Amino acid sequence: MRDYQEWLRQYDDPESGVSWRLRTAQGYLRDALDRRPGPLRVLSLCSGDGRDVLDVLSERQDADRASAVLVELHPEIAQQARERAAAGGLARVEVRTADAGTTDSFDTAVPADLVLLVGIFGNISDADVQRTVRAAPQLCAPGAVLLWSRGRHREDINDDIRRWFAESGFTELDYATHDSRSRPSLGAMRYDGDPQPLVPGQQLFTFLR
Numbered sequence: 001m002r003d004y005q006e007w008l009r010q011y012d013d014p015e016s017g018v019s020w021r022l023r024t025a026q027g028y029l030r031d032a033l034d035r036r037p038g039p040l041r042v043l044s045l046c047s048g049d050g051r052d053v054l055d056v057l058s059e060r061q062d063a064d065r066a067s068a069v070l071v072e073l074h075p076e077i078a079q080q081a082r083e084r085a086a087a088g089g090l091a092r093v094e095v096r097t098a099d100a101g102t103t104d105s106f107d108t109a110v111p112a113d114l115v116l117l118v119g120i121f122g123n124i125s126d127a128d129v130q131r132t133v134r135a136a137p138q139l140c141a142p143g144a145v146l147l148w149s150r151g152r153h154r155e156d157i158n159d160d161i162r163r164w165f166a167e168s169g170f171t172e173l174d175y176a177t178h179d180s181r182s183r184p185s186l187g188a189m190r191y192d193g194d195p196q197p198l199v200p201g202q203q204l205f206t207f208l209r
Helices: 004-012 017-035 051-058 075-087 126-139 158-167
Strands: 040-045 066-071 093-096 112-117 140-149 170-177 185-191
Touching: 017 051, 017 112, 017 140, 017 170, 017 185, 040 051, 051 066, 051 075, 051 093, 075 093, 112 126, 126 140, 126 158, 140 158, 158 170, 158 185
Parallel strands: 040 066, 040 112, 066 093, 112 140
Antiparallel strands: 140 185, 170 185
């Protein structure tokens, strides 16, 4: 497995693909928050230090209408997220140090109105990607916005991913790409299907790198 503490230092380079992905994801999150009034729930899987969600919430006067659950397995990085939430005055953020690949880690956090599957699909098998996409309706309230990402520098299966989401009841809102070294991409989807109960004990994915 890669050194994820070291990997986070890519954010220090504003020209990196990771920095582009962060800025793009934050733009989608701001738009989703602006368009959805009232209380809402946020779920971020493999959330890292949470800067995509937490930095957006901390800049908003209405942040207290959002409750967020961030799931991150790496204990030091999860603690960084807790400290980031505390520094931003975000009392309604819970950071769980747990395996985001299993549904038992977030069973009380769904259905959510904003779902982040960012930084996952490039690190798991294609079969796990498809399994996770097919299960994504279980994470979403009707009308939820879901963000996903995958680099295209190895085999590019993103058209398949977009089709799997469409077949699972999602409408694509936007799909953005960047031609830095990792050739990152980021998709924004809206869930237009019916509510689905979360199946307990599912192992959706396992990280390979």
